[in-house]
Structure formats: C-alpha cells, structure tokens
Amino acid sequence: MLVHVVLMRFADPSNAPEAARRLLGLLGRVPEIRALEAGLDVTRSEVSYDLVLTTRHADAEELAAYQQHPEHQALGAWLRPLLVDRAVVDHLVP
Structure with missing residues (x-):
C-alpha cells in the first residue's frame, strides 16, 4: 500500500476548512483512492501547517492515476493558488 501525505499552508488559514471539505469529497468519486483523510x-x-491530506493507493501507478484524474485536477486548480507552501511524503506500508 502506498500512502500519500500532503501538508498544506494557506495564505489565509480560514480557507483550510473549505479545502478539507472539498478534498473529502473526492472519496467515492476517484476510484484510485482506497482511503482518504483530511x-x-x-x-x-x-x-x-494548516491542513494534512492522507490518501492510500495500491501502488505508484494508482497514485499517478489519482493525480491525473479530472476531479483531482479541478480541485488542484482551485487549491494551489491559495497555498503558500506544501510538503509531500509518499511512503509504503505493508
């Protein structure tokens, strides 16, 4: 299992709750997401950081498919301009 962790810092931290709500909305709409927490x-x-996103995927190919999914792309287009910093860690768990 591949775990994808993203830490996000917003220019205006009051945007974080809406971002979390939208991120949670990806669950069930993007089949490559096995589990998601925000x-x-x-x-x-x-x-x-203001927000942490954790997603789980079967493997690196599934993570890549999630990242290219139109729902993820649309959310990213809304989200990225609101951020001043982000950090990512992708790690394997048994």
Missing part, C-alpha cells in the same frame, strides 16, 4: 491543525504553532 485534518485541520488544532495547535496553530509557528511550525504548523
């Missing part, structure tokens, strides 16, 4: 930061420390 969480908002609660501590608001100086090193915190």
